[in-house]
Amino acid sequence: MAAIDITSARKSYGSVDVLHGVDLAIGDGEFVVLVGPSGCGKSTLLRMIAGLEEITSGEIAIGGRRVNDLPPKDRDIAMVFQSYALYPHMTVAENMSYSLKLRRTPKERITAAITVAAAKLGLDQLTERRPKALSGGQRQRVAMGRAIVRNPKAFLFDEPLSNLDARLREQMRVEIKKLHKDLGATSIYVTHDQIEAMTLADRIVAMNGGVVQQVGSPLDLYDRPANLFVAGFIGSPAMNMIPAIYRLVDGTGVAAVAGGHHLPLAGPFSIPDGTAVVIGVRPEHVTVSPPGSGGLRTAVDLVEPTGFGSILHLGPFGQPVKAFTLDRALGRNGAAVDVTFDPAQLHVFTEADGRRMDPAA
Amino acid sequence: MTALVASRRRPFLQRLAQASEPWLYTAPALILIVAVMLVPLVLGVSYAFRDIKLLNPFSGGFVGLKHFEALATDQAFRTALVNTLWWTGASVLIQFVFGLILALLLNQPFRGRAVAQALCFLPWAVPSFLTGLDWAWLFNPVIGPLPHWFVALGLMETPQSILSDPDLAMWGPIAANVWWGIPFFAITLLAALQAIPKDLYEAAAIDGAGPIERFRSITLPFLAPTIAITILLRTVWISNFADLIVVMTNGGPADRTQIVASYIFTTAFRRLDFGYASAIALVLLVLLLTYSMLIVLLRQSFLKRG
Ligand SMILES: Nc1ncnc2c1ncn2[C@@H]1O[C@H](COP(=O)(O)OP(=O)(O)OP(=O)(O)O)[C@@H](O)[C@H]1O
Ligand SMILES: [Mg+2]
Numbered sequence: 001m002a003a004i005d006i007t008s009a010r011k012s013y014g015s016v017d018v019l020h021g022v023d024l025a026i027g028d029g030e031f032v033v034l035v036g037p038s039g040c041g042k043s044t045l046l047r048m049i050a051g052l053e054e055i056t057s058g059e060i061a062i063g064g065r066r067v068n069d070l071p072p073k074d075r076d077i078a079m080v081f082q083s084y085a086l087y088p089h090m091t092v093a094e095n096m097s098y099s100l101k102l103r104r105t106p107k108e109r110i111t112a113a114i115t116v117a118a119a120k121l122g123l124d125q126l127t128e129r130r131p132k133a134l135s136g137g138q139r140q141r142v143a144m145g146r147a148i149v150r151n152p153k154a155f156l157f158d159e160p161l162s163n164l165d166a167r168l169r170e171q172m173r174v175e176i177k178k179l180h181k182d183l184g185a186t187s188i189y190v191t192h193d194q195i196e197a198m199t200l201a202d203r204i205v206a207m208n209g210g211v212v213q214q215v216g217s218p219l220d221l222y223d224r225p226a227n228l229f230v231a232g233f234i235g236s237p238a239m240n241m242i243p244a245i246y247r248l249v250d251g252t253g254v255a256a257v258a259g260g261h262h263l264p265l266a267g268p269f270s271i272p273d274g275t276a277v278v279i280g281v282r283p284e285h286v287t288v289s290p291p292g293s294g295g296l297r298t299a300v301d302l303v304e305p306t307g308f309g310s311i312l313h314l315g316p317f318g319q320p321v322k323a324f325t326l327d328r329a330l331g332r333n334g335a336a337v338d339v340t341f342d343p344a345q346l347h348v349f350t351e352a353d354g355r356r357m358d359p360a361a
Numbered sequence: 362m363t364a365l366v367a368s369r370r371r372p373f374l375q376r377l378a379q380a381s382e383p384w385l386y387t388a389p390a391l392i393l394i395v396a397v398m399l400v401p402l403v404l405g406v407s408y409a410f411r412d413i414k415l416l417n418p419f420s421g422g423f424v425g426l427k428h429f430e431a432l433a434t435d436q437a438f439r440t441a442l443v444n445t446l447w448w449t450g451a452s453v454l455i456q457f458v459f460g461l462i463l464a465l466l467l468n469q470p471f472r473g474r475a476v477a478q479a480l481c482f483l484p485w486a487v488p489s490f491l492t493g494l495d496w497a498w499l500f501n502p503v504i505g506p507l508p509h510w511f512v513a514l515g516l517m518e519t520p521q522s523i524l525s526d527p528d529l530a531m532w533g534p535i536a537a538n539v540w541w542g543i544p545f546f547a548i549t550l551l552a553a554l555q556a557i558p559k560d561l562y563e564a565a566a567i568d569g570a571g572p573i574e575r576f577r578s579i580t581l582p583f584l585a586p587t588i589a590i591t592i593l594l595r596t597v598w599i600s601n602f603a604d605l606i607v608v609m610t611n612g613g614p615a616d617r618t619q620i621v622a623s624y625i626f627t628t629a630f631r632r633l634d635f636g637y638a639s640a641i642a643l644v645l646l647v648l649l650l651t652y653s654m655l656i657v658l659l660r661q662s663f664l665k666r667g
Contacts, residue, residue, distance in 0.1 A: 052563050073569040085564035089582040098578070099568035146568070 002063030002153040002186060003028045004049065009058035011044050011210075018044050019210045021058065029184045033197040035233070036207035042190040045207075046156050049188065051075050063153055078147035079156040082163065084139045086131040086146075092118075093127040096145045113149045120179070121145050137168045148179070154186040161196065173199060194234055198222070206230045224347075228354035231280045231347060237311055240286065240321045242279040243351065246271055253359070255279045255346070259317035261296065266343045267359030271350065277357070280347035286323035287340045288312060288330055295340035303331040314339060408639035415633035428640035437616060438624065438641065445620040448531060449600040452538045453592060459539065460546020467547065468554045478551075485544035493608030496537035500524050500609075524610050527617045534605045534618060542599070546591060553587040554580070585663050593656040597649050621645050 004026040011019040019041045026032050034042045047053040049060055051072035060067055067075050078099075086095050093114050100110045118124045121141040131139055140160060147155055160176075161169045177200055180187055191197055197204050198218040206213045206221060206229070214226040225231035231239050244255035246269060253265040255277065263279065271277070291297060301320075302313040310331035312323045316339050323339065330337055348357040384391075409428060414420040432438055467478050484492070500522050502508040508520035523529040557580065565575045603622035606612065612619035612627060619627075621641060629638035 050563075050567060052566070072563075072566040073571070077567065079564070079567050081560050081564060083558070083560050085558070085560040087561060087564075087579065098565075098570075102569040102574065146564075150568075 004154060004186060004188070005059075005061040005064075006045075006049070007059045007061075009045070009048060009060060010056045011041070011048060011053065012056045017210060019048075019056075022210075022212055024205060024212065024215065026186060026188065029186055031180050031187045031189065031200060031202045032205060033189045033191060033201035033203075034205045034207060035191060035194060035197045036213075037233070038192065040207045041210040042192075042207060043158055046079075046158050046188060046190050049154075050077055050079050050156050076153045077156055078150050078152040078154075079158070080143045080147050080160045082159040084131075084143040084163075086139055086142055088131050091128050091130055092123060092134070092142050092145075095131070095142055096127075096149050099146070099150050114145075117145045117149045120148070120182075121175075136164055137172065140164060140172060144176075144179070148183065152185070154188065157187065157189040157191075159191055160189075162191070162193070169193075169196075176200060194236060198234075204234075206233060208233075224356070225280070226356050228278060228280070228349045231349065231356075235282055237283050237322050237324065239280045239282050239347070242281070242319055242321065244277050244279050246273065246275045246277045246348070248273045253348075255348070257317050258319055261317045263341050263346065264343045265346055265348060265359070269348060269357050270360045271357060276351035278349045278351050278354070280349060281321075281341060281345060283311060283322045283324035285342060285345035286314075286321060287342065288314075288323045288325045288327070288337045289340070290330065291336045291338055293338045295338035297336060298339055300331070300333060300335045300337060303333055305331060312337070405639050406643060408636055409643045410640075411636050413634075413636040413639075415635065420636070424636070428637050429644075431637065432640055432644065437619065438621070440616050441619045441621045441624040444531065444616075444618065445600050445622070448535060448538075448606075448618075448620050449596055451531075451535050452542065452599050453595050455535070455539045456542040456595065457546050457588070457592060460543045461550055463543060463547040464550035464554055467551055481547055482544045484541050485548075487541065489541065489602075489604040490608055492537055492541045493534070493605040496533065496540070496605075497524065497609045500533050525614055527614050530610055530614055530618050534609050537605050537609065538599065538602070541605070542595065545595065549587060549591050550584060553584050557583045586660055589656060589660040589663060593653060593660075596656075597653060600645070600649065 004024075006022055006024040006026075008021045008023055009019060010017070010021050022045060024032075034045065036042055044053060048055050049062075051067065051070060055068050062075055062077065087098065090098065096114050096117060097110045100113060105113075114127065115124075118127055121144060123138070123141055123145060126134065126138060126142075131142065134142065140163075143160065157176075161172050164172060173196055176189075180200075189196075189200060201218050203215060204218050204221050205215050208229050214221055214230045216224075221230055221234050225234060225239075228241070232241065242255075242257055244257045244263070246265075247254050247256050247262070248268060249262070252267060253269045254262040255265055256262055257279070287295070289295065296316040298314045298316040300312050301315055304311040304313075305328075309324055309326045310328060312325060312331060314321045314323055314337070321339070325331065349355060350357060410423060410425060412420045412422050412424045412427075463481055467474065467481065471477075487495075499505040499507045502520040502522055508517060508522065511517040511523075512520050522533075524533045561579050562575055565579055570578065600620070601622050603620065603626050606618050606620060606623045607626055610618040612623050622645070625638045625641050625645070628634050628641065
């Protein structure tokens with residue numbers, strides 16, 4: 001186990017810049033999840049840490065040792081691939097023991113390590129099978145097994161669950177979490193499934209276009225997104241984004257939205273009166289109540305029942321806004337409802353650069 | 362129910378039509394195969410038991426096993442058999458080794474790879490007779506450079522053609538054959554190499570395997586079925602392949618480069634003894650069939666393991 005330090009790591013393919021200087025310090029035993037849209041450079045960063053991709057500039061250190069010029073085998077890391085990359089001509093046991101054999105581990109030790117890992121992953125009955133005789137979920141476990149028998153300094157996962165169906169994914173997610181609790185190994189996990197990111201991570205690294213947008217605990221990113229990208233990327237259904245003009249009225253900030261409505265904000269902000277802003281509000285923070293309870297009167301355009309609750313598509317002040325409610329009675333197409341916004345739950349971003357604004361103290 | 366009764370009472374002709382339907386559909390292909398493959402084969406096999414000499418208008422009679430009895434004591438045939446083993450073994454092995462090396466090199470990314478690939482596959486397009494002539498001239502001490510290079514390297518004392526040296530003559534056609542046949546191995550092995558998933562190499566690199574270990578534990582197992590089938594094909598092909606020998610040495614000097622295939626050619630088209638030539642060909646056919654069966658069995662067991 002070891003800490004991983006990434007200092008202004010850049011990657012270019014010819015003239016194409018893929019990573020624009022990534023700085024990231026990952027603590028010993030930490031579980032860090034890289035999220036971001038497709039093509040943002042998550043895999044590239046992971047492969048640079050693994051040594052499968054050269055580092056154009058900057059530095060990567062594992063356990064305090066600079067590894068830029070070390071080949072993968074000398075970095076002592078294990079990686080789980082999206083495709084699993086199991087050796088098709090080897091049995092499950094051979095797949096898992098391959099790295100140990102190359103390290104000239106004594107036979108008894110190898111057998112013991114395989115037995116323990118196979119038991120942990122529920123593969124005891126399958127050790128003599130070849131990968132092609134396994135289901136997707138079992139292959140995934142073998143790939144995990146191959147990583148854990150080595151007891152490496154760090155685990156790297158590149159979308160390990162994306163080839164599994166939803167139920168299996170949920171199950172494996174829990175197992176990965178348990179495994180991390182057991183082994184306490186430093187882990188870097190790439191996904192674009194934000195549920196995986198939220199549930200697994202000690203810290204999430206949100207990336208976009210080769211730039212780290214925000215690093216923080218899952219709830220940090222959820223409650224205090226640093227910019228419009230993170231706000232829109234984290235959370236499902238996605239945060240509502242309402243264009244508005246910031247106004248200072250009676251010493252407190254309000255957001256002037258379309259239709260002449262004013263939404264009170266949590267206080268004055270250190271931006272000039274009249275600044276164009278975007279107000280972000282999560283669907284569950286849009287309070288919907290039966291007509292007559294006070295607030296903006298609006299009609300329900302569409303209902304998406306999720307079972308647990310309903311997502312209501314509303315149109316207060318002529319803007320599409322989604323609300324999440326547990327009250328099924330409100331979820332009828334065309335019904336009139338009243339909508340209120342809690343000032344404390346309104347996120348304010350400047351329109352110019354999408355940065356988050358916090359109320360001035 | 363009515364349908365069942367009706368079908369039972371179907372007239373004979375209709376049933377015949379139905380039974381012959383699959384045969385009618387396949388008839389064009391079957392007729393073609395019979396006409397172009399089976400008929401000549403049977404005819405050729407039948408020659409082996411008949412006395413057919415083109416220059417003797419009274420020949421053509423059935424002679425039973427006479428040709429095979431003659432073959433059993435034919436010293437030239439025995440020499441040709443040993444030479445065939447030598448010629449085939451050396452050619453296939455060297456072609457394979459160089460073909461594999463070439464395929465591995467062409468599988469690496471480098472600038473101008475597409476051009477290099479096209480160039481490397483060029484010899485394949487050269488007609489075999491031209492190849493034979495080319496190499497015969499290369500070995501010729503008067504017009505070819507090779508003997509002079511051998512002298513310069515200290516391998517030879519005076520420039521002379523290895524094609525007329527009884528001890529070395531076989532290496533002439535083998536060299537030409539290797540040059541001509543490398544592309545076949547390179548193409549097929551390169552195709553097999555490119556089908557190996559890249560992430561296996563990455564996984565192995567992370568697992569701690571160096572280049573040699575990766576070659577041994579990933580490349581070779583993936584290539585094994587292709588290697589088996591290409592070696593089988595080339596072996597059968599080369600042991601039947603007399604063009605280069607006929608052009609370059611014509612079996613000489615003193616039968617030192619005479620292989621079974623060129624012996625058949627000489628017997629049939631120089632001595633015009635088609636009966637005897639067919640008998641030799643039949644023996645070669647049986648030997649090659651046996652060999653092919655062995656390789657196919659070997660490949661099956663490989664595939665079952667893989
Ligand atoms: N060999 C290459 N040459 C040029 N550009 C490349 C190369 N490999 C990757 N890229 C580019 O680098 C960018 C980042 O790719 P990367 O695979 O890291 O994305 P990702 O975040 O993992 O996406 P996904 O979620 O789809 O896996 C992409 O825009 C891709 O086009
Ligand atoms: Mg990726």
